[in-house]
Amino acid sequence: MYINATGFYVPTRRVSNDYFLNVNGLTSDWILQRTGINTRSRVREEENGNTMGLAAVQAALKKLPYSIKEVDLIISTGYTPMDTVGTLAHITQREFQMEHAAAMMVSSACSSFISALEIAEGYFCSGKAKKALVVCSENNSYYCNETDPQCGHLWGDAAVAMFVSNEKITDSDPEILNVVTRGLGHIGKGPDAVYLRPKGEGIAMPDGRDVFINATRYMIEALEIITQRNNITIQDLTYIVPHQANLRIISNILHILGLPEEKALNNIQEYGNTGSASAILVILENLAKFKKNDLVGLTVFGGGYSSGGALIRF
Secondary structure: EEEEEEEEEEEEEEEEEHHHHHHOOOOHHHHHHHHHOOOOEOOOOOOOHHHHHHHHHHHHHHHOOOOOOOOEEEEEOOOOOOOOOOOOHHHHHHOOOOOOEEEEEOOOOOOOHHHHHHHHHHHHHOOOEEEEEEEEEEEEEEEEEEEOOOOOOOOOOOEEEEEEEEEOOOOOOOOEEEEEEOOOOOOHHHHHHOOEEEOEEEEOOOOOOHHHHHHHHHHHHHHHHHHHOOOOHHHOOEEEEEEEOOHHHHHHHHHHHHOOHHEEOOOHHHHHEEEEHHHHHHHHHHHHHHOOOOOOEEEEEEEEEEEEEEEEEE
């Protein structure tokens, strides 16, 4: 599977740590030490999950080497949709008149983008599609309760878009060598550790310790699987790009693996936790850094629980 074009959108608005002192009682230093977050990206009044997603697709279109009307599969992904009926996939199909594409939404918490890539891979293998668009928009601020001292300060907003194909379109197309996902609802606190109940209190994380322990374990496992399948080691990776949930989780993973801090790419300091868009967003912001034949390992962990990984060769 090959990456043909990518785009992203991050709102320009930033909310600093100081904002939360009078909202949930947490000091800036406390938030920074426990999460690594200084500010988080937030939509403005005129923006929402759909506008961000469409902006990310529009940014990718500038680099797309074929007509968007050739896309035969649209997958919108994430856990913060504006609408679960008229989904971002259908909004995108209508906006860009992609009349010949199947359209669907998939969600697996912060593993959602990797899950969508695996679905696209399956469509390619079955011959049901040749070109796909995966668009992910996480409007966390739409659902988060800022007064919640456990997680109200974590969330950021962002969107990413990626066009992929079953065959290489240009010589510069990065190749996704392997994708793996895993459902983990049976481990730890599972569905009760992190949840989003739209008619309830929104996003909640009542057991952050359980999340920390299992995220560390299963993000490492995902890296082990994707590297072993390609007869390399984690140490052979040029970079690892983890889900941007908490900088302490990322540091813990690096410590366990014996890797230097510069091996992992991050953006949580400025954007906060942008959900299933986060790891892809890190990659897209660092495209100029990657050289030919660099190997980049993505690893993610989602509430519920779930995990996933992908190996990309540039």
